Amino acid sequence: MSMSDMKTGDRAIIVEFTDEELSLKLMEMGCTPGEIVTLKHVAPLGDPIAVSVSGYLLSLRKKEASTIIINLLP
Amino acid sequence: MNRDLKIALVGNPNSGKSTLFNILTGLKQKTGNFPGVTVDKKTGSTKLPGPSGTTVTAYLIDLPGTYSLQPKSIDEEVTCELLTNKSNPDSPDLIVVVADATNLKRSLYLVTQLIELERPVVLALNMIDQAPRLNSKFKIQTLEERLGIPVIPISARKDTGIVELKKILARPIAPSSKKFISADASPSAASIERYNAISAMVENIVHKEDNNERHALTHALDKILTHRIWGFACFLIVLLLIFQGIFYFASFPMKWIEELFIDFSKWGRLYLPSGELTELLINGVLAGLSGVLVFIPQIALLFGFIGILEDSGYMARVSFIMDRIMHKFGLNGRSVIPLISGIACAVPAIMGARTISNWKERLITIMVTPLMSCSARLPVYTLLISLIFPVGQRMHFFNINGIVLLLMYLIGFFAAIASAFVLKYLIKSKEKSYFIMELPVYRSPRWKTLSYTIFEKVKVFLFDAGKIIVAISVILWVLSSHGPSSKFSATQNASEKLKNSYAGNLGRAIEPAIAPLGFDWKIGIALITSFAAREVFVGTMATIYSVGDTKNTRSIREKMLEEKDPVTGNAVYSKATGLSLMIFFAFAMQCMSTLAVVKRETKSWKWPIFQFLYMGVMAYGASFLVYHLFR
Numbered sequence: 001m002s003m004s005d006m007k008t009g010d011r012a013i014i015v016e017f018t019d020e021e022l023s024l025k026l027m028e029m030g031c032t033p034g035e036i037v038t039l040k041h042v043a044p045l046g047d048p049i050a051v052s053v054s055g056y057l058l059s060l061r062k063k064e065a066s067t068i069i070i071n072l073l074p
Numbered sequence: 075m076n077r078d079l080k081i082a083l084v085g086n087p088n089s090g091k092s093t094l095f096n097i098l099t100g101l102k103q104k105t106g107n108f109p110g111v112t113v114d115k116k117t118g119s120t121k122l123p124g125p126s127g128t129t130v131t132a133y134l135i136d137l138p139g140t141y142s143l144q145p146k147s148i149d150e151e152v153t154c155e156l157l158t159n160k161s162n163p164d165s166p167d168l169i170v171v172v173a174d175a176t177n178l179k180r181s182l183y184l185v186t187q188l189i190e191l192e193r194p195v196v197l198a199l200n201m202i203d204q205a206p207r208l209n210s211k212f213k214i215q216t217l218e219e220r221l222g223i224p225v226i227p228i229s230a231r232k233d234t235g236i237v238e239l240k241k242i243l244a245r246p247i248a249p250s251s252k253k254f255i256s257a258d259a260s261p262s263a264a265s266i267e268r269y270n271a272i273s274a275m276v277e278n279i280v281h282k283e284d285n286n287e288r289h290a291l292t293h294a295l296d297k298i299l300t301h302r303i304w305g306f307a308c309f310l311i312v313l314l315l316i317f318q319g320i321f322y323f324a325s326f327p328m329k330w331i332e333e334l335f336i337d338f339s340k341w342g343r344l345y346l347p348s349g350e351l352t353e354l355l356i357n358g359v360l361a362g363l364s365g366v367l368v369f370i371p372q373i374a375l376l377f378g379f380i381g382i383l384e385d386s387g388y389m390a391r392v393s394f395i396m397d398r399i400m401h402k403f404g405l406n407g408r409s410v411i412p413l414i415s416g417i418a419c420a421v422p423a424i425m426g427a428r429t430i431s432n433w434k435e436r437l438i439t440i441m442v443t444p445l446m447s448c449s450a451r452l453p454v455y456t457l458l459i460s461l462i463f464p465v466g467q468r469m470h471f472f473n474i475n476g477i478v479l480l481l482m483y484l485i486g487f488f489a490a491i492a493s494a495f496v497l498k499y500l501i502k503s504k505e506k507s508y509f510i511m512e513l514p515v516y517r518s519p520r521w522k523t524l525s526y527t528i529f530e531k532v533k534v535f536l537f538d539a540g541k542i543i544v545a546i547s548v549i550l551w552v553l554s555s556h557g558p559s560s561k562f563s564a565t566q567n568a569s570e571k572l573k574n575s576y577a578g579n580l581g582r583a584i585e586p587a588i589a590p591l592g593f594d595w596k597i598g599i600a601l602i603t604s605f606a607a608r609e610v611f612v613g614t615m616a617t618i619y620s621v622g623d624t625k626n627t628r629s630i631r632e633k634m635l636e637e638k639d640p641v642t643g644n645a646v647y648s649k650a651t652g653l654s655l656m657i658f659f660a661f662a663m664q665c666m667s668t669l670a671v672v673k674r675e676t677k678s679w680k681w682p683i684f685q686f687l688y689m690g691v692m693a694y695g696a697s698f699l700v701y702h703l704f705r
Contacts (some may be wrong), residue, residue, distance in 0.1 A: 020262060021506075023273060024261055024265060025508065025510055026266065026267040027262070027266070027269065028141045028142035028144065029180070029184055029510055030179065030180040030183075032269040040612060041296055041297075041394075043394050043395050043397065043398060044301070044303075044305050044306060044395050044397065045395075045398040046396060046398065047398045048396070048397050048398070048407075050296070050300070050394065050605055052264055052289075052616075052640045054180050055177055055179065056177050056180065056512060056514075056515075057289075057292070057296075057510075057512065057513040057515075058511070058512060058513070059394050059509065059510075059511050059513050060509060060511075061392070061508075062509045062625075064483065064509070064510060
């Protein structure tokens with residue numbers, strides 16, 4: 001599943017990326033494989049989303065989040 | 075060390091880089107531009123304590139915030155080029171990288187890349203007061219060893235550690251030889267490798283629970299401020315307060331400035347010899363200057379409020395909740411603030427569009443912002459509405475004048491959104507639209523930095539846009555106070571003089587073109603003069619209609635109401651003409667200050683000319699339609 005399928009409060013571990021160019025941008029922002037992310041907020045109209053990653057809050061559009069493959073943590 | 079030192083400040087956005095820059099340089103700073111690109115170049119100088127009591131002068135350059143040396147935007151490209159190209163004239167002798175101590179892991183990504191450039195690098199570990207567990211001698215020393223560069227814990231806000239930082243900067247620093255990735259790795263493999271190196275490096279230095287307490291307040295606030303109902307409600311309340319604030323607080327200094335200039339021209343008339351030069355000085359230069367200066371209170375206040383929103387972290391949330399709507403129309407969440415600021419004045423609003431990093435989205439924002447009904451349209455609307463809707467007309471409980479005024483504002487907003495939607499398909503760009511952005515922790519604004527920002531923006535407006543405004547005012551004065559024919563010199567009547575001036579001839583020349591919109595040559599003159607600024611329309615109308623009324627007993631409104639068409643005998647200001655004129659003012663680009671600022675912000679005449687034309691075509695078409703619908 002991808003990051004765009006997460007629900008508020010879900011925790012997940014980043015596995016890999018499907019978009020090479022975007023992955024560089026995401027990785028320099030701290031979204032690296034193995035990093036744990038928590039979905040904190042969803043914007044009022046359903047997009048974009050805000051996740052907590054490497055100790056800070058990152059916002060990204062669902063389209064961008066859909067390129068991040070994750071494993072949900074219980 | 076005799077040689078002056080060139081230092082570059084680099085860091086992530088929100089790392090406190092600009093605060094440090096302000097502390098180091100104070101008011102000894104200036105904003106320029108990097109050649110060929112629309113990126114601000116802030117430079118300044120500072121004195122450093124050199125060896126044995128000497129001082130070293132250091133030139134600082136504040137580079138745009140970036141997360142890495144792999145450029146993703148024009149801003150980041152500038153930073154990378156300057157740091158990697160040693161033949162660049164601004165190439166620094168020393169790099170100071172500012173890192174957010176509460177966000178060390180992510181910050182080290184850029185730090186390690188900078189170290190690999192094999193140049194002298196110093197790490198200023200900012201906001202150390204908010205990461206007390208990191209602030210131990212042992213941890214800092216460990217970090218220095220692992221990175222191979224000096225690390226100075228500072229707090230730019232609290233002004234601590236600055237003296238130590240300055241001491242280090244004055245000393246010769248050897249580049250670190252550390253490498254964090256293997257040379258032949260692909261970009262994405264290199265990123266992963268770099269993060270693994272960083273994770274190992276911050277072992278025993280950063281702890282996961284360090285940030286929890288700080289984030290608790292931000293999380294609680296965000297629950298409300300990004301809530302599906304409260305989020306929008308809070309945003310509306312903030313907007314309302316800002317606009318009330320701008321209109322209320324700016325009205326006093328604006329009145330003083332206007333009065334001051336009226337006094338200046340009175341003194342001028344009293345004490346200067348009457349003649350061409352005095353007239354040029356008073357009606358050309360002084361009028362132009364007052365037109366520039368009168369904007370300053372609004373600009374200062376608007377940038378003050380926007381600065382508070384940016385600095386506190388709230389602006390990022392506004393972008394967050396609005397991005398979905400804005401993105402559909404080719405804009406970005408960050409376009410919201412310029413669009414809304416446009417209700418006060420498009421000039422500072424367009425300058426505020428700099429926070430949009432994507433060039434296409436920023437350009438569209440700049441192109442459509444002047445369609446928002448600015449405060450200069452208000453006096454025009456007020457006059458015209460009172461002409462075509464007699465006072466007191468009511469629709470149930472509502473005053474019809476108020477409803478029409480509200481409609482004019484809505485028309486402006488929808489025109490802006492619709493134009494953005496069209497421009498989205500017209501403007502081509504290879505740059506991808508991202509909304510990958512940090513939502514920073516809420517903080518109280520830094521007042522000192524804020525005052526520098528306001529000072530800078532006002533200065534830029536005053537000198538860059540001001541020059542053009544004054545120049546065009548002078549040209550307009552020449553055109554409206556000189557005439558080609560003997561008729562002009564023969565008459566002493568102000569209205570007749572205007573009619574026979576170059577501007578008057580121009581007005582009559584364009585009459586056939588504007589007749590289909592329901593305008594006569596008098597309105598034509600007012601349209602030409604109101605190109606300087608929309609509110610000039612009211613003043614021009616006052617001059618034109620002063621004919622045959624030496625006692626000045628009636629208001630412009632009454633005079634305009636009585637104006638009859640010489641051929642048909644019908645009132646000139648019929649509902650059709652009035653509405654058509656209002657629509658024209660809603661769409662037409664009649665503001666040279668805005669055009670001057672667009673030229674400055676886009677670095678080319680192409681965009682202001684395009685904007686002038688597309689808005690003109692829209693205004694003409696819409697006025698034509700409205701006139702024929704209501705006639």
